[in-house]
Amino acid sequence: MKKLFFILALFIGNFAMAQTTDDGSSHKVVFQFVSGDSLSQKSLINNLKNFREGWPKAAVEVVFHGNGIYMVMNEKNNFAKELENFCVNKQVKMVVCENTMRQKKIQKSQLLPFLETVPMGIGEIILKQEQGWAYIKAGL
Amino acid sequence: MKKLFFILALFIGNFAMAQTTDDGSSHKVVFQFVSGDSLSQKSLINNLKNFREGWPKAAVEVVFHGNGIYMVMNEKNNFAKELENFCVNKQVKMVVCENTMRQKKIQKSQLLPFLETVPMGIGEIILKQEQGWAYIKAGL
Amino acid sequence: MKKLFFILALFIGNFAMAQTTDDGSSHKVVFQFVSGDSLSQKSLINNLKNFREGWPKAAVEVVFHGNGIYMVMNEKNNFAKELENFCVNKQVKMVVCENTMRQKKIQKSQLLPFLETVPMGIGEIILKQEQGWAYIKAGL
Numbered sequence: 001m002k003k004l005f006f007i008l009a010l011f012i013g014n015f016a017m018a019q020t021t022d023d024g025s026s027h028k029v030v031f032q033f034v035s036g037d038s039l040s041q042k043s044l045i046n047n048l049k050n051f052r053e054g055w056p057k058a059a060v061e062v063v064f065h066g067n068g069i070y071m072v073m074n075e076k077n078n079f080a081k082e083l084e085n086f087c088v089n090k091q092v093k094m095v096v097c098e099n100t101m102r103q104k105k106i107q108k109s110q111l112l113p114f115l116e117t118v119p120m121g122i123g124e125i126i127l128k129q130e131q132g133w134a135y136i137k138a139g140l
Numbered sequence: 141m142k143k144l145f146f147i148l149a150l151f152i153g154n155f156a157m158a159q160t161t162d163d164g165s166s167h168k169v170v171f172q173f174v175s176g177d178s179l180s181q182k183s184l185i186n187n188l189k190n191f192r193e194g195w196p197k198a199a200v201e202v203v204f205h206g207n208g209i210y211m212v213m214n215e216k217n218n219f220a221k222e223l224e225n226f227c228v229n230k231q232v233k234m235v236v237c238e239n240t241m242r243q244k245k246i247q248k249s250q251l252l253p254f255l256e257t258v259p260m261g262i263g264e265i266i267l268k269q270e271q272g273w274a275y276i277k278a279g280l
Numbered sequence: 281m282k283k284l285f286f287i288l289a290l291f292i293g294n295f296a297m298a299q300t301t302d303d304g305s306s307h308k309v310v311f312q313f314v315s316g317d318s319l320s321q322k323s324l325i326n327n328l329k330n331f332r333e334g335w336p337k338a339a340v341e342v343v344f345h346g347n348g349i350y351m352v353m354n355e356k357n358n359f360a361k362e363l364e365n366f367c368v369n370k371q372v373k374m375v376v377c378e379n380t381m382r383q384k385k386i387q388k389s390q391l392l393p394f395l396e397t398v399p400m401g402i403g404e405i406i407l408k409q410e411q412g413w414a415y416i417k418a419g420l
Contacts (some may be wrong), residue, residue, distance in 0.1 A: 029266050034418070034420060036420075050239040076241075123335060125416060130307070134275075135269070135415060136172070136277075138279045140174060190379040280317075
């Protein structure tokens with residue numbers, strides 16, 4: 001009986017938290033970004049801003065592959081400051097696809113320094129979904 | 141033994157239903173719509189039409205955010221009649237992102253009247269996925 | 281106690297395999313393709329190539345619907361050879377939406393011969409997600 005109350009209390013506690021003060025800590029989301037288009041790039045930044053304000057503690061990873069890689073080059077990058085702020089101060093993890101790097105002959109030294117790489121961008125997105133992360137395809 | 145038969149009967153029953161007369165009642169899907177492009181808007185309408193014909197009883201929610209909001213404004217809207225029909229007669233729920241409204245300075249009174257709003261469009265899509273809803277990014 | 285060791289051994293075995301020699305056999309992914317744009321078509325081919333090299337044994341299905349159907353017509357198709365190679369030699373399943381065929385008045389005989397059809401493209405993607413398949417929206 002005690003156990004039942006305990007479980008009930010946990011349940012009610014969780015529920016109340018979700019409704020009133022969700023800081024996002026129970027949520028995990030992987031964003032896919034494949035676009036080379038600047039409006040889509042701006043839209044990704046907006047998505048991340050809103051998301052981080054709404055759920056400051058949620059786990060977030062952005063996977064850049066295909067033409068999405070152009071958003072994370074370290075030269076002529078209009079979004080470098082904002083991306084750095086997300087990665088360094090706001091716990092947004094950003095990873096780049098090594099297949100894309102190879103196919104576009106892009107070296108790690110040409111990428112923004114705070115990024116990590118993964119062997120296969122799409123594989124990374126699949127692994128995350130398998131682990132219960134929600135999936136959002138970003139871009140227009 | 142009786143119990144086993146019962147479970148088996150349930151299982152076979154379900155299976156038979158799924159194959160022959162799936163009215164969609166076991167399915168739940170959240171569509172994301174972010175495009176301001178009219179071909180993408182038309183494609184969303186098509187998606188919903190086909191979907192509703194195929195699975196009249198499935199739970200469906202469409203989340204409009206970013207430039208997707210322009211599809212649900214109450215002026216100069218080519219799709220207002222069709223959207224209303226989906227919402228009012230066909231149990232398609234449509235919600236708009238309040239972050240987007242704020243950033244584009246759009247009031248609730250400027251939106252089609254049968255819509256609801258959610259604090260964060262992407263958060264809504266994530267919540268649905270966590271609750272077992274399938275996710276479809278609509279648009280081209 | 282024996283049982284515990286056995287479970288532990290299984291667990292460690294699985295883990296080691298995942299880290300060192302993942303042939304993809306535990307992964308399942310459904311790709312959605314709706315674009316009529318040739319850059320998006322090229323990007324789908326690239327996605328499939330990289331994916332098959334990375335995870336040769338993963339289950340893969342591509343659902344073509346909407347304008348995505350133009351990629352699998354049997355005339356004037358720049359990707360026919362590559363698509364055939366994926367389907368016939370590399371266990372990539374490709375299916376076309378019958379709603380799309382009806383709406384665009386396209387007969388099965390006008391499609392590449394190694395494809396199958398499904399009643400509703402979006403329904404197929406939802407069914408796969410319900411069965412635990414990861415979802416990737418392909419295209420730019």
